[in-house]
Amino acid sequence: MNNRILIHLKKPVRSDHVLFQAFRYLIVGGICTLLDFVILFLLVQECDIPYLRASVLSFMSGTVLNYFLCSLLVFHTHHIKNRYLELLAYAVITFVGLGINTGAIWLFTDICGFYFMLSKCGAVFLTYFWNFGARKYLLHFQ
Structure with missing residues (x-):
C-alpha cells in the first residue's frame, strides 16, 4: 500500500472535528430534548397550559441546560x-430557534392536525440543524 495512504489513515481525527462535535451535540441535544419533552407534556397535561405557551417554557428550560452542557462537552473553542x-x-x-420551534409546532398541530407531542418531534428535527449550525459557525468557529 502506498505510504501516503498509510500515513493519512494513521492520522487521528481531531476531537474538535465538526463530525465529532455534531455527534456530541446530538447526545447533549438528546438530553435537553428529553427535558423539553417532559416539561412540555407536564405543563399541557397536568397544568392545563396551552401547548404553544408550554412549548416556549419547555424550550427555554432545555436551552439553559443545553448552554451549560455545550460549553462543557461540545464546543471547546470560544x-x-x-x-x-x-x-x-x-x-x-x-430566539431564532424558538421561533422555528414554535412556528413548526403551530404549523404541525393547528394546520396539519397532528397531536402536539408529535408536532414537537418535527420541530425538534428542524430546530436541531439551526441550533447546531449557528452555534458552530457563529459562536465556536476556529
Whole structure:
C-alpha cells in the first residue's frame, strides 16, 4: 500500500472535528430534548397550559441546560472571549430557534392536525440543524 495512504489513515481525527462535535451535540441535544419533552407534556397535561405557551417554557428550560452542557462537552473553542457577549449571541441564536420551534409546532398541530407531542418531534428535527449550525459557525468557529 502506498505510504501516503498509510500515513493519512494513521492520522487521528481531531476531537474538535465538526463530525465529532455534531455527534456530541446530538447526545447533549438528546438530553435537553428529553427535558423539553417532559416539561412540555407536564405543563399541557397536568397544568392545563396551552401547548404553544408550554412549548416556549419547555424550550427555554432545555436551552439553559443545553448552554451549560455545550460549553462543557461540545464546543471547546470560544470565538467571543467576553462571556456576556457570548451569552447575548447565544440568546439571539436561541430566539431564532424558538421561533422555528414554535412556528413548526403551530404549523404541525393547528394546520396539519397532528397531536402536539408529535408536532414537537418535527420541530425538534428542524430546530436541531439551526441550533447546531449557528452555534458552530457563529459562536465556536476556529
